[in-house]
Structure formats: C-alpha cells, structure tokens
Amino acid sequence: MILTLEIKKLVILIIIFALLSGCIQTQQSASHKVIYAPSNVSIFAGTDVVGNLSDMQELDGVGYHVHEVTSSPGFNYHIEYYNVVSFDNIGFYGTYNGSASHVVTIELYDTNVTTWRTLRRIIGTIQNTNSEFMITKPTDFIYPNGTVVMRLYHTTVGITAHDMNIDQLVLEDR
Ligand SMILES: [Ca+2]
Numbered sequence: 476m477i478l479t480l481e482i483k484k485l486v487i488l489i490i491i492f493a494l495l496s497g498c499i500q501t502q503q504s505a506s507h508k509v510i511y512a513p514s515n516v517s518i519f520a521g522t523d524v525v526g527n528l529s530d531m532q533e534l535d536g537v538g539y540h541v542h543e544v545t546s547s548p549g550f551n552y553h554i555e556y557y558n559v560v561s562f563d564n565i566g567f568y569g570t571y572n573g574s575a576s577h578v579v580t581i582e583l584y585d586t587n588v589t590t591w592r593t594l595r596r597i598i599g600t601i602q603n604t605n606s607e608f609m610i611t612k613p614t615d616f617i618y619p620n621g622t623v624v625m626r627l628y629h630t631t632v633g634i635t636a637h638d639m640n641i642d643q644l645v646l647e648d649r
Pocket of ligand 1: 529530531532533534535536537538641642643
C-alpha cells in the first residue's frame with residue numbers, strides 16, 4: 476500500500492515536471508531566432524577581395540570587401556547557406572560604396588522556377604542597412620538538401636573604386 480502511494484506521488488511529480496518543461500520550451504521558442512550564417516562564397520566577377528567567409532558571419536565591424544571590375548557585371552558572387560530549415564528575413568549589414576548610376580541587386584535562387592529572384596536593389600551608396608526582406612515563401616529558395624544560394628550582382632560595368640563591404644549577411648528565422 477505504501478509502495479503504491481509512493482508510485483502515485485512519483486507519477487504526479489513526473490506529470491508536473493513534463494508540464495513545466497513544456498511551458499518553458501514554449502516560452503523559449505516564442506522568443507528564439509535562428510540565424511544561418513554563410514557557409515561558402517564563390518566569386519565569379521570582382522577584384523581586390525579583402526577578408527574571408529568568416530568576416531560575413533558575425534556583426535563585429537570586420538567586413539568582406541569585393542571591388543568592382545571594369546566590365547559587366549561589375550561583380551557577381553554567390554553565398555551559400557547550408558542546412559536551412561526555414562527563414563523569413565535576410566539580415567544584411569553592409570556598405571556599398573557606389574554612385575547613382577550603379578545598381579546592385581541582392582537575389583536568391585528560386586529552385587522551383589530555376590531562376591534568380593531580385594529581393595532588393597541598392598543604388599548609389601548605402602551604409603549598414605538592415606533591411607526587412609519579408610520572405611513569405613522560403614520553400615521556393617531551399618534545395619532538398621537544405622542549401623540556399625544568394626547572389627550579389629552588380630548589373631552594369633563597374634569601376635574599381637567602388638566596393639561592397641559586408642559585415643554580416645545571414646538568413647534569419649524570426
Ligand atoms: Ca563581420
């Protein structure tokens with residue numbers, strides 16, 4: 476009889492613990508933000524590159540610079556994110572040192588229609604902008620293996636005095 480009572484107490488304690496754990500997890504997930512940092516960068520056009528992939532992973536004042544080339548496109552580089560489950564924003568912290576006639580696009584590769592989709596146009600000089608990109612259908616951009624590919628593309632002929640300096644460029648699931 477005593478043993479049965481002890482077992483009942485134990486069961487009640489387990490239930491209370493399970494309920495509390497559930498509450499705590501719910502609170503954590505409500506305020507939790509997942510950040511996907513760049514896993515790879517490939518330069519197809521661009522010059523005078525300063526920095527490494529890791530310089531785009533943390534917001535620390537240290538950036539990854541790519542200068543324009545004097546042909547078209549002025550620069551073109553791809554950034555890959557691995558093991559992405561979902562995301563609803565791009566965290567872009569960077570500076571583009573350009574001029575009024577120079578246009579840079581931030582694009583994601585749409586795996587459904589197999590083409591690049593422009594999410595934002597940057598014209599002239601911008602500094603440390605964390606834009607709201609509002610990705611409403613991330614599944615368009617996520618390959619079955621979890622890879623997402625971004626392209627930074629200078630649409631016209633560049634000049635070497637211009638450069639893109641990225642302190643942090645991440646996918647965010649908020
Ligand atoms: Ca950085």
